[in-house]
Amino acid sequence: MTFLADSISRIKPSSTIAASQRARDLAAQGRDVIALSTGEPDFDTPENIQLAAIRALTTGKTRYTPTNGIPELREAIVQKFRRENSLEFTPQQVIVSNGGKHVIANAFLATLNPGDEVLIPAPYWVSYPELVALCGATPIVVETSAKDGLKLTPEALERHITARTKWVVLNSPSNPSGAAYTHGELSALAEVLVKHEHVWILTDDIYEHLVYDDFVFATIGQVEPRLLPRTLTMNGVSKAYAMTGWRVGYGAGPTQLVKAMDVIQGQVTSGINSVAQWAAVEALTGPQDFLGTRRQAFQERRDAVVGLLNSCEGIRCATPEGAFYVFPSCEGTYGKVSRSGKPIEDDESFALELLSEEGVAVVHGSAFGTPGHFRISYAASMTSLVGACERIRRFCANLEKGNAK
Known part of the structure; x- marks a missing residue:
């Protein structure tokens, strides 16, 4: 046994x-x-961010922090979403976690039950289906094709939604393919999702700032505001700001969901590293050139x-x-x-x-x-x-x- x-x-x-x-x-x-x-x-990691961490160390900012993140960082995240994505959140709708993976785990642990299904377009980041399975729910892999740029199509999305579908995961730009959804492609997916009011959307935007040529980044809550009441927008400072080891991810979404995620985080990790949070404040509010x-x-x-x-x-x-x-x-x-x-x-x-x-x-x-x-x-x-x-x-x-x- x-x-x-x-x-x-x-x-x-x-x-x-x-x-x-x-x-x-x-x-x-x-x-x-x-x-x-x-x-x-x-x-x-850029020098101004490193210096912000040193200042936090030398000014005593090394105590426990609120579970959902220091107020200064949550406010910086609110301003980032407003400035870069035209999304309006309150600090109470924001949670700061130990990297983007932790945000996703909190969301799934807070919402998934055995029998629930989560639609995950393939290719997918390796942790998505494992986190779903950990919660006792069922990951439903939706295949994509090269002719569609390895991206989820509205037809495939519609075909896979059932009464048991709890979430659909979108990752743009994608790990592992680098494929990114245009505003028009997201709009077409949103048309399907608007019709299915029981389906929530988790959008992983961690590579937001890494788009090339003339591509313009968009996130689904920005494209279709009617979906915001059931969308969790996840992001972080690890990739664009070269802060992978600092472990700062964040999510913003409906207050009820974020409060539930806060309860789980409070019992598992509590608030994340205080010094890293102050470094993240500098990352989001400091020079972006x-x-x-x-x-x-x-x-x-x-x-x-x-x-x-x-x-x-x-x-x-x-x-x-x-x-x-x-x-x-x-x-x-x-x-x-x-x-x-x-x-x-x-x-x-x-x-x-x-x-x-x-x-x-x-x-x-x-x-x-x-x-x-x-x-x-x-x-x-x-x-x-x-x-x-x-x-x-x-x-x-x-x-x-x-x-x-």
């Missing part, structure tokens, strides 16, 4: 963390590894990676609208054999052999619910990216050499 809860058997370890750990293990053995498996900017500079750097990396990958035999890579990921297809390598004699049968064997033979760590697409692909994070130096793509090109070129054992 096991003493572990049944919920443990319903969830799996994070595939992205596992891929990164495999890379670390190889590097510890002395292998030359280029790890492109982690979604983390390689830039430092560096965002454009870093966005341009990411766009240059994206363009270079897409071009290099499309020169690899058996690889097809679309150009994403945002985030810092590409999600190329590796199906053109299936049926071939690596130099070690191992067959490439699927995206997981492709990723494992690529790491083993060339020391490039990526995450296989099946981990995100979309087989036949792999994810590369281009939040790395251009030197590392070019070197990694050259290794991938070499790996693909050598696949037909050798015989299966």
Whole structure:
């Protein structure tokens, strides 16, 4: 008889963390590894934000904080939503949590019961279905297609909504694909959701500031205000502000929902790190000019990676609208054999052999619910990216050499 809860058997370890750990293990053995498996900017946290944290330390702002966040940060979040998204919230409708994942977990724990369903378009961030399963509810994966840009269509959304549907999750720009929904695409989805008043919307906007070319970011509550009474808008400072380790995420939504999330957070973690909250205040209220500079750097990396990958035999890579990921297809390598004699049968064997033979760590697409692909994070130096793509090109070129054992 096991003493572990049944919920443990319903969830799996994070595939992205596992891929990164495999890379670390190889590097510890002395292998030359280029790890492109982690979604983390390689830039430092801006200096003004670092200094704000130091000021918090030296002025005694190291005590317990309100569970839902210090008033100054919640007010800064209210102003951010008004300034950047034309969304109106009160500080009571805002909660600050230990990263965006914590916001989502709080929302699901506060609302999901066994038998409830959550619609999750694939490819999806690996934690969405696991958090749903942890709550005893059922994740319903909605497949997307390359012809639709790996984005949820109104028709697919309508087809999957049932009386049991509690939430639909939208992530734009997407992790892992980088696909982002236009204002028009969100409007078309909103037309469906307006008709189904029992369905709530969780929109994960964590990559909001990382959109490229002439793409204009929009969030669904901004596009269709009638959905705001049942929309939780999640965001944070980790990606755009290079503050992944600070662990500051936030959500804004209906007061009743946010209060319920606050109750759960109060019993599990209480308020988050006080110093990190003051740093986040500076991030949201301080100079924003560096965002454009870093966005341009990411766009240059994206363009270079897409071009290099499309020169690899058996690889097809679309150009994403945002985030810092590409999600190329590796199906053109299936049926071939690596130099070690191992067959490439699927995206997981492709990723494992690529790491083993060339020391490039990526995450296989099946981990995100979309087989036949792999994810590369281009939040790395251009030197590392070019070197990694050259290794991938070499790996693909050598696949037909050798015989299966």
